[in-house]
Amino acid sequence: MKYVIAIIQPDRLDEVLRxxxxxxxxxxxxxxxxxxxxQKGIAAVYRSHKEMGNLLRKVKLEIxxxxxxxxxxxxxxxxxxxxxEIGDGKIFVIDLPRCIRIRTGEEGGEAIG
Amino acid sequence: MKRPIMHGRRMSRVALAACALIPxxxxxxxxxxxxxxxxxxxxxxxxxxxxxxxxxxxxxTPGLAFFYGGLVRKKNVLSVxxxxxxxxxxxxxxxxxxxxxxxxGPDKGGFIGGLxxxxxxxxxxxxxxxxxxxxxxxxxxxIFQLMFAVITPALIIGAFAERMKFAxxxxxxxxxATIVYDPVAHWVWxxxxxxxxMGALDFAGGTVVHINAGVAALAAALAMGxxxxxxxxxxxxxxxxxxxxxxxxxWFGWFGFNAGSALSAAGLASSAFVATHTAAxxxxxxxxxxxxxxxxxxxxxxxxxxxxxxxxxxxPAAGFVTPMGAIGIGIGAAVLPWCAVTFLKTRLGYDDSLxxxxxxxxxxxxxxxxxxxxxxxxxxPNGADGLLAGxxxxxxxxxxxxxxxxxxxxxxxxxxxxxxxxxxxxxxTEHEERVGLDLTLHKEAAYxxxx
Numbered sequence: 001m002k003y004v005i006a007i008i009q010p011d012r013l014d015e016v017l018r019x020x021x022x023x024x025x026x027x028x029x030x031x032x033x034x035x036x037x038x039q040k041g042i043a044a045v046y047r048s049h050k051e052m053g054n055l056l057r058k059v060k061l062e063i064x065x066x067x068x069x070x071x072x073x074x075x076x077x078x079x080x081x082x083x084x085e086i087g088d089g090k091i092f093v094i095d096l097p098r099c100i101r102i103r104t105g106e107e108g109g110e111a112i113g
Numbered sequence: 114m115k116r117p118i119m120h121g122r123r124m125s126r127v128a129l130a131a132c133a134l135i136p137x138x139x140x141x142x143x144x145x146x147x148x149x150x151x152x153x154x155x156x157x158x159x160x161x162x163x164x165x166x167x168x169x170x171x172x173x174t175p176g177l178a179f180f181y182g183g184l185v186r187k188k189n190v191l192s193v194x195x196x197x198x199x200x201x202x203x204x205x206x207x208x209x210x211x212x213x214x215x216x217x218g219p220d221k222g223g224f225i226g227g228l229x230x231x232x233x234x235x236x237x238x239x240x241x242x243x244x245x246x247x248x249x250x251x252x253x254x255x256i257f258q259l260m261f262a263v264i265t266p267a268l269i270i271g272a273f274a275e276r277m278k279f280a281x282x283x284x285x286x287x288x289x290a291t292i293v294y295d296p297v298a299h300w301v302w303x304x305x306x307x308x309x310x311m312g313a314l315d316f317a318g319g320t321v322v323h324i325n326a327g328v329a330a331l332a333a334a335l336a337m338g339x340x341x342x343x344x345x346x347x348x349x350x351x352x353x354x355x356x357x358x359x360x361x362x363x364w365f366g367w368f369g370f371n372a373g374s375a376l377s378a379a380g381l382a383s384s385a386f387v388a389t390h391t392a393a394x395x396x397x398x399x400x401x402x403x404x405x406x407x408x409x410x411x412x413x414x415x416x417x418x419x420x421x422x423x424x425x426x427x428x429p430a431a432g433f434v435t436p437m438g439a440i441g442i443g444i445g446a447a448v449l450p451w452c453a454v455t456f457l458k459t460r461l462g463y464d465d466s467l468x469x470x471x472x473x474x475x476x477x478x479x480x481x482x483x484x485x486x487x488x489x490x491x492x493x494p495n496g497a498d499g500l501l502a503g504x505x506x507x508x509x510x511x512x513x514x515x516x517x518x519x520x521x522x523x524x525x526x527x528x529x530x531x532x533x534x535x536x537x538x539x540x541x542t543e544h545e546e547r548v549g550l551d552l553t554l555h556k557e558a559a560y561x562x563x564x
Contacts, residue, residue: 045408047418048455051349
């Protein structure tokens with residue numbers, strides 16, 4: 001089992017979800033996050049006072065998958081989120097030792113889908 | 114700075130109407146005593162407009178709370194709302210107990226009213242004896258003026274937001290209302306007040322409310338010192354939609370503030386209403402254009418700031434200028450405060466958190482002086498002609514009244530701040546400022562993270 005974490009541009013969320021659905025990956029947790037990377041911030045102006053916003057809004061997806069779904073998940077996220085510009089985001093894949101469904105107590109691959 | 118007093122043609126119309134109506138209305142009750150004198154007459158149209166206007170002006174203080182509340186950081190929004198609410202409570206009581214009497218009571222040397230009307234003694238359902246508003250109950254005039262007395266100290270909050278102790282704020286507001294607002298209101302509007310006698314024009318409170326509070330805001334910023342991290346470590350406004358909501362409520366309430374100051378429901382109120390709206394619209398537009406020209410994009414905060422500055426500047430002039438005059442005043446109302454918040458604040462380095470001085474002080478001073486430029490007796494025969502109507506002397510009177518009020522407010526406000534500092538302290542601790550005033554001063558949080 002793997003735990004896939006993706007940081008993407010907020011406006012790409014719908015497209016990424018659509019691509020994931022196409023590959024029958026339905027379970028996903030989404031959060032609003034702020035962060036920074038090479039893209040740098042966007043300056044804002046408040047009554048002529050310039051603010052260099054150094055943190056940008058992003059969306060974080062968290063998806064737990066069985067081995068067979070790791071590559072399809074990555075492909076779907078890239079297909080949905082890539083624009084070719086700086087700031088498209090990153091995907092992190094980490095090992096997932098355990099997964100438990102709260103309702104039934106099932107463990108492992110059974111519980112993940 | 115005279116409130117327009119009804120006389121001539123209008124008076125006779127009201128008198129005629131009263132003569133015609135009153136006998137008919139009271140005939141059954143008076144049947145046994147046909148010779149009894151008619152009671153003093155109030156005009157129901159004027160009275161209902163003034164009561165409605167008082168309610169409109171009341172709404173401006175919660176409106177101001179949201180305007181300011183949206184501009185502070187998340188951790189301090191409740192503290193600003195609380196300060197506005199406390200002004201509404203504490204100054205209202207002050208006004209009913211003795212503030213109204215100090216401002217509008219029988220004159221003592223042109224400087225202050227006496228305490229003859231303490232606890233509203235003698236302030237009743239008949240028109241006031243001083244002739245402030247001859248067609249409405251004295252109580253209606255009093256409650257209308259109360260709302261002005263409440264919002265004026267609340268305006269100063271913008272200068273010391275996010276760092277003042279709540280008890281110090283409450284004591285300051287009470288002292289300031291008593292020592293600064295009440296005398297200045299008496300000079301300008303009170304029967305026998307010396308600025309009124311000098312012929313200064315202030316239709317709805319440009320001097321009494323905005324210069325007075327705006328200059329006190331400068332004193333506040335100087336007395337309090339800067340917030341930790343100012344200027345670069347301060348986060349931007351936490352909720353601009355709140356600020357827009359607040360500005361909208363202010364704009365709406367301002368019709369009561371200015372058109373209500375006609376103290377009658379007729380032509381002059383309509384003229385003031387139109388001038389008020391025209392100046393606000395002009396200044397909002399011009400501020401957006403300035404932002405577009407100098408920062409490449411028009412900003413929401415800029416536009417609402419311009420609207421408020423336009424409303425501030427038209428306040429002293431509302432009942433004395435034509436709609437074209439209002440456009441002229443509105444342009445200056447955007448340009449001068451824009452320059453103040455862009456250059457002056459940065460150059461001088463004071464931390465007027467929400468630009469109470471930049472908007473109300475500078476906008477108020479411009480409005481008072483501009484009244485001396487655009488005023489014309491063709492709009493209000495009880496007013497005066499200004500510079501453009503061939504009377505440069507009025508401009509000089511306006512400048513003198515501005516200077517006298519500004520200097521008085523600056524010095525007295527600073528002294529009151531220092532007194533309060535001496536006895537209770539002004540600033541919260543560094544820890545409280547860092548954690549936020551909502552949690553440390555009020556034990557509440559405006560926003561929860563879950564549910």
